[in-house]
Amino acid sequence: MSRDATSMIEEAASGYIGATILFSAFELGLFDALVNPMSVHTLASKIGAGAGGVRRLCRVLGAMGLLELRGDLVAPVAGATEALARGGDAWCVVRHHQRHVLPLFLHLTDALRTGERQYRRWSFAETPLGASAYEELARHPAELGTFLGAMDRSSRGAGVALVPLLRERGVRRLVDLGCGGGGVAREILASMPEIEIESFDLPAVCAIARARCGMEHAGRHFIAPGDLLAGVDARGADAVLLSGILADFDDGERESILEGARKNLRPGGHLLLSETLLDEDGAGPMGAAVLSLVMLLAMRGDQLGAAEIRALLERSGFVDIQTKRAQPRDIVAARAR
Ligand SMILES: C[S@@+](CC[C@H](N)C(=O)[O-])C[C@H]1O[C@@H](n2cnc3c(N)ncnc32)[C@H](O)[C@@H]1O
Incomplete structure (x- = not known):
């Protein structure tokens, strides 16, 4: 084995160190203090810890550029320290990894052996367990709030990336199924004063999405409870958006979701998907490959490739299917037959 390969393996094997250091600083409330x-x-x-240990912790956090340690003095670093404090840009992301993602990956072997989802490993999971990871999260508003904050962060830019397509297609009334924290809708509303969006999600999610959205686009943004598996009634939409949705669900569920989406469109109406797609050969890219494992650990679905999406959409009554690689997620556009 070449030295480069060994270095790469060493880096991967020690990747937990930075994360666990950050989690510990987080648990102690170091960045808030x-x-x-x-x-x-x-x-x-x-923060209620020993000075000797905190000095060691700060040495590493300093080397990571998250604070500054000089002699006996520790100081915040502009941009980094406040991003990690409660309410900061990175707070939900770190906490989401700590509370929701790491406990799943610690049981990856179990999931691979048994095929069972692992969200029962969450420290806050109840017995009996919610029927889905989303149902379990919905019982714990603080956890759900963290999850939605992290979702909004990972979707940042997805709404902006959709704007040229929405403009080109003259969309005025958009239905956003499974809106999460509402970040994608907010980006679209901010760029398109002419558009109105109806967002739907599970009831517990709507309460948090409304709080996250505030009154900025009141009068053009309506957030209502709706189960996208049972079908949401929002007929007459110019376009339906499914952002970060289809990969969560199995084949049968995806077909029901698409059937529900199609019912809200007139013939020729637009379907827009924002998804992280696998490459055609199914081998990558890395982001989609990791998400595919997250799906195994927590959901019933898996990441899809462009050909699978095309086949699924054709089966569900959509035509003119176009796929575009984009950041932070890929875009698929189609029309209702
Ligand atoms: C991965 S998040 C995507 C959120 C958002 N669209 C975005 O792009 O950031 C998936 C969303 O689907 C919602 N969801 C899951 N099952 C649902 C259901 N049966 N009905 C409505 N929404 C559902 C979840 O609550 C969550 O907000």
Whole structure:
């Protein structure tokens, strides 16, 4: 084995170290406490930990560029420290990995052996367990809020990427099925003053999405409970958006979701998908490959490739199917037959 391969393996095998250090600092509330420069002792007493250990922790966090350690003084780094404090840009992302994703990956071997989803491993999961990871999350508003914050972060840019297509197709009334925290809709509304969006999701999600969306686009953005597996009634839409949805579900469920989407469109109406697609040969890219494991660990579905999406859409009554590689997610556009 070449040295390069060994270095690469070493890097992958030690990848947990940075994450667990960050999780520990998070659990201690270190980034919330570090609002201004202070001594290591002051910081340690604020977060209820020993000064010797906190100094060691700060050394690594300093090397990661997340704070600055100089002698006995520890100081925030502009942009980084406040992003990690409660309410900061990265807070939900880190907490989501700590609370929701890591516990699943610690049981990847079980999932691979048994094919069973692992969200029962969440420390907050109840007995009896919710029928889906989303149902389980919906019982725990703080966890759901974190999840939706992280979703909005990972979807950042997805709404902006859809705007040229929505404009080109003259979409004025858009139905957004499974809106999550509403971030994708917010981006579209901010760029298109002429558009109106109806967003649907599970009831517990809607409450949080409304709070996240605030009043900025009131009068043009309506958020209502709706089960996309049972079908949502929003007839007469120019377009239906499914952003980050289809991969979560199995084949039969995807067909019901698409059937429900089609019912809300007149013939010729537009379907837009924002999905992380696998390459045609199914071998990558890395982001889609990792998400595919997350699906195995938590959901019933899997990532799809462009050919699978095409076949699925054709079966579900859609034509003129176009696929485009885009960031942060790929885009598929089609028309109702
Ligand atoms: C991966 S998130 C995507 C959120 C958002 N569209 C985005 O792109 O950021 C999937 C969303 O589907 C919602 N969802 C799952 N099952 C659902 C159902 N049966 N009915 C309505 N929404 C559902 C979840 O609550 C979650 O908000």
